[in-house]
Amino acid sequence: EVQLLESGGSLVQPGGSLRLSCEASGFRFSSFWMGWVRHAPGKGLECVASIKLDGSDKYYVDSVRGRFTISRDNARNSLYLQMNSLRADDTAVYYCAKHGDYAYDYWGQGTLVAVSS
């Protein structure tokens, strides 16, 4: 059974940093692209970042490029999202998601990031 377990979400002040983690199990982690998707209050879903099998290729949505960094540790079956220079509009539930056939086929339960002073 595929499981994705996010952690690291919390309340942080504007300009602060946070690191999200996602621990994966139930599939060969190193064989799949992975991504982070967020759902801000009152808004729709947004793909934040994606990373290739070996970490050699990464994609970011424009609004986070230069502030967020996606990474992975295949030995630990783990995905990460380093978030710097956080802004109020980064407030959202962040989901770790496994790439399937050019779609997200499995999602974690999500972790809440709240940016506020």
Place this chain on the structure above:
Amino acid sequence: DIVMTQTPLSSPVTLGQPASISCRSSQSLVHSNGNTYLSWVQERPGQPPRLLIDKISNRFSGVPDRFSGSGAGTDFTLKISRVEAEDVGVYYCMQGTQFPWTFGQGTKVEIK
């Protein structure tokens, strides 16, 4: 970026009746490999999103057959043949043809 536009944004439905959601992309979703990567995601209240359909019409594992997808190019449709209470939630189309992957605004399905 490819813009995904859904209609309607809200769909009140009577239990047992059909529901239909349209999704239009700002450019063709046909990939260079010939496939079209349009998927549908369901978000039920208090639950994480769940993949329903990928590649226009392929139902994902465990998805009831009352859900069906169709379309081509830039125009796509999700249909629920007979809405059940557990189908209440927000439905999103998503394109996976080009990074960044993008979602529609979401369509809220609720019971009348």
